[in-house]
Amino acid sequence: MIRVENLTRTYGSFTAVDDVSFVARPGRVTGFLGPNGAGKSTTMRVLVGLTPATEGTATIGGRRFVDLPNPGREVGVLLDASAQHAGRTGREILTIAQRTLGLPADRVDAMLERVSLTEEESQRRVRHYSLGMRQRLGIAVALIGDPASLVLDEPANGLDPAGIRWMRDLLRGYADAGGSVLLSSHLLHEIEVVADDLVVIGNGRIVASGTKAELLAGSGTLVRARDLDALHRALTESAVTFSPLDGGFRADADAELVGKVAHAAGVPLLELRAADGAGLEEMFLELTATTQREGVAA
Amino acid sequence: MSATTVPGTTPADNGATEARTFDPIPFSRVVSVELRKMFDTRSGFWLMASIGILAVLATGAVVLFAPDDKLTYEAYASAIGIPMTVILPVIAVLSVTGEWSQRTGLTTFTFVPGRGRVIGAKALCSVGVGVVSIVLAAAVGAVGNVVGSAIAGLDTVWDVSVSELALITLAQVIGLMVGFMLGVLLRSSAAAIVAYFVYAFVLAGLTELLAASQDWFADARGWIDYNYAQVPLFDGALTATQWAQLAVTTFVWLVVPLAVGLRMVLRSEVK
Incomplete structure (x- = not known):
C-alpha cells in the first residue's frame, strides 16, 4: 500500500506538487498520469525519499520510505533507467543491488532471466545498452528484493511493441499476485490497458482520481x-x-x-x-486543459 | 502492525505470504559495496592500477636518472610521493561525485536512504585505499632502492624512518580527504578536481607570494595556510606548535567545509 497525503513541494515561489493525495492499493496497478512538468516525477522522488517534501507525507506500508530498514526489500523503484554508471555491466549493477540488499547470489541470474536479458547481454557495459535493455535492467533492479510495492516512472519508454506487451503482462501478474504498483506514463494507451486505478495530475494538483471504470464511464x-x-x-x-x-x-x-x-x-x-479507445486521451486532455492554460497565463 | 505487509499481498516468487520484516542494512555491507564500486568499472580499475604503474615508473626513473650519490630510499619516496598527491585525491573525489555525475545516486540512495552512511562508507573506503596504496608504493620504492643500488654497485641506503613514513602517510591522507571534502561539497567531478588543484597548488603559490611581500602574513602563515602547515610532515618531525598549526588549519580548511558539504548532501535533492 502506497499512500500519499497532502503532499506539497515548492521550489521558491514555484509549487511543483500542490496538496496531492492518493493511494496505490495492493493487487492493483495505479496509473499516474499528467502532462510533462505536472509533478509526477517530483511526487515519486518525494515518495522514495530522494526529494524532501515541503509539507505532507508519503508512506509505504504505513512507514516513510526513509524509515524502512531495508527499503529495497519492500519497494522496487525505477525512476530513470539511464541513471546507471555507463561503465558497469548489467550483471555488475544487479550484483551491487543483490549485495546491498543482502540477497543470495543466485537472485542475479533469476532476475536476468525474469527480464529476458541473456548471459551475453548481461556482460556488456550499460553504455552499449539500448533504452529498452536499460528499462529491462531497471525492472530487474527494482524486482530483485522481491518487494510488495513497485514505483515506476515511465517504464515503457524505449520499449518495442513486444517489450511493451511484456512489461504490461509483468505488471499485471505482479499486481494479481497482490503487489501494489504505482506507474507513471505519458503513453496513455499503455496506462489504459494495464491500470486499474487512475490518478491524473496537472500543474501539481490532482485533477481526477478513481478506478479506471469510474473515470472512463463518462465517455x-x-x-x-x-x-x-x-x-x-x-x-x-x-x-x-x-x-x-x-x-x-x-x-x-x-x-x-x-x-x-x-x-x-x-x-x-x-x-x-x-466508447473507449480515445476515452482516456479525451479525459486526459479535458482534465489537464484548464491547468495548462492557467500555466500559460501565469 | 504497520511494519509488515498485509498477509497474502506479497507477490513473492517464493510464495511467502506471512508478514515480512527485514533487518536493517549493516554499515559493513555498505562499506563492502562501496569498495566494490571503486573497482568495478574500467575507469575505476585503471585509476587504481595507475597507482601501482606510476609507483613503478617513478622508481624506474630514479634508478635510471638519479645521480649515484642520490640513490637513497629518500629519493624513491619523494619520486613516488608526487604522483600519489595527485591520484589519491582524484580517487576520493570520483568515489563521491560519481553518484551525481553518473546519476547512480538515484539507485544508491533509494537502497540506502541514510545518505550519511553512504558518504561515511565512501570516506572509509577512500582512506583505506589511500593507506594501502601508500604502503604498496613504499614497497615498490624499497624494491627499487635495493635493485638501484645493486645496479650502481653501491650500498643500499635506508634514510627514511618508519615514523617519517607515517608522517608522509598522514599528509597524503589529509590531501586525499581534501579531495573527498571537495567532492562532497561540489558533487561534480570536474569542479571538484579543478578545485583540488586550486586548493593544493594555486593557493600554495599565492600564499608564497603573499608571505614574501607581507611580513604579518609570513608570521601568521602556519596558522592560516594549510599547505604550509603540512610541510613539516614531509620533514620528519613536528614541534608542538606545528602540530597545533596542522590541527587548526586542517579543521578550518577540511573539517568545516566537509561538515557544510555533508549537510548539503543530506538535504539536497537527488535527481
Missing part, C-alpha cells in the same frame, strides 16, 4: 447504424443526450438503454459498445 456508449437518421430520431425522442462520433453517435447512457431505445424504434444496429 458513454458508441452506437452505429446504417440508418443514422432513424437512430438520431429514436435517441432524440428518448431524451438521451448524444453527439456525432465516427459515423455514429456517442450517447451519454449505458449500452443497455441505448440498445433498448434502438430496438423499440426498430433501428438495426451495426455496433453498440462502451
Whole structure:
C-alpha cells in the first residue's frame, strides 16, 4: 500500500506538487498520469525519499520510505533507467543491488532471466545498452528484493511493441499476485490497458482520481447504424443526450438503454459498445486543459 | 502492525505470504559495496592500477636518472610521493561525485536512504585505499632502492624512518580527504578536481607570494595556510606548535567545509 497525503513541494515561489493525495492499493496497478512538468516525477522522488517534501507525507506500508530498514526489500523503484554508471555491466549493477540488499547470489541470474536479458547481454557495459535493455535492467533492479510495492516512472519508454506487451503482462501478474504498483506514463494507451486505478495530475494538483471504470464511464456508449437518421430520431425522442462520433453517435447512457431505445424504434444496429479507445486521451486532455492554460497565463 | 505487509499481498516468487520484516542494512555491507564500486568499472580499475604503474615508473626513473650519490630510499619516496598527491585525491573525489555525475545516486540512495552512511562508507573506503596504496608504493620504492643500488654497485641506503613514513602517510591522507571534502561539497567531478588543484597548488603559490611581500602574513602563515602547515610532515618531525598549526588549519580548511558539504548532501535533492 502506497499512500500519499497532502503532499506539497515548492521550489521558491514555484509549487511543483500542490496538496496531492492518493493511494496505490495492493493487487492493483495505479496509473499516474499528467502532462510533462505536472509533478509526477517530483511526487515519486518525494515518495522514495530522494526529494524532501515541503509539507505532507508519503508512506509505504504505513512507514516513510526513509524509515524502512531495508527499503529495497519492500519497494522496487525505477525512476530513470539511464541513471546507471555507463561503465558497469548489467550483471555488475544487479550484483551491487543483490549485495546491498543482502540477497543470495543466485537472485542475479533469476532476475536476468525474469527480464529476458541473456548471459551475453548481461556482460556488456550499460553504455552499449539500448533504452529498452536499460528499462529491462531497471525492472530487474527494482524486482530483485522481491518487494510488495513497485514505483515506476515511465517504464515503457524505449520499449518495442513486444517489450511493451511484456512489461504490461509483468505488471499485471505482479499486481494479481497482490503487489501494489504505482506507474507513471505519458503513453496513455499503455496506462489504459494495464491500470486499474487512475490518478491524473496537472500543474501539481490532482485533477481526477478513481478506478479506471469510474473515470472512463463518462465517455458513454458508441452506437452505429446504417440508418443514422432513424437512430438520431429514436435517441432524440428518448431524451438521451448524444453527439456525432465516427459515423455514429456517442450517447451519454449505458449500452443497455441505448440498445433498448434502438430496438423499440426498430433501428438495426451495426455496433453498440462502451466508447473507449480515445476515452482516456479525451479525459486526459479535458482534465489537464484548464491547468495548462492557467500555466500559460501565469 | 504497520511494519509488515498485509498477509497474502506479497507477490513473492517464493510464495511467502506471512508478514515480512527485514533487518536493517549493516554499515559493513555498505562499506563492502562501496569498495566494490571503486573497482568495478574500467575507469575505476585503471585509476587504481595507475597507482601501482606510476609507483613503478617513478622508481624506474630514479634508478635510471638519479645521480649515484642520490640513490637513497629518500629519493624513491619523494619520486613516488608526487604522483600519489595527485591520484589519491582524484580517487576520493570520483568515489563521491560519481553518484551525481553518473546519476547512480538515484539507485544508491533509494537502497540506502541514510545518505550519511553512504558518504561515511565512501570516506572509509577512500582512506583505506589511500593507506594501502601508500604502503604498496613504499614497497615498490624499497624494491627499487635495493635493485638501484645493486645496479650502481653501491650500498643500499635506508634514510627514511618508519615514523617519517607515517608522517608522509598522514599528509597524503589529509590531501586525499581534501579531495573527498571537495567532492562532497561540489558533487561534480570536474569542479571538484579543478578545485583540488586550486586548493593544493594555486593557493600554495599565492600564499608564497603573499608571505614574501607581507611580513604579518609570513608570521601568521602556519596558522592560516594549510599547505604550509603540512610541510613539516614531509620533514620528519613536528614541534608542538606545528602540530597545533596542522590541527587548526586542517579543521578550518577540511573539517568545516566537509561538515557544510555533508549537510548539503543530506538535504539536497537527488535527481
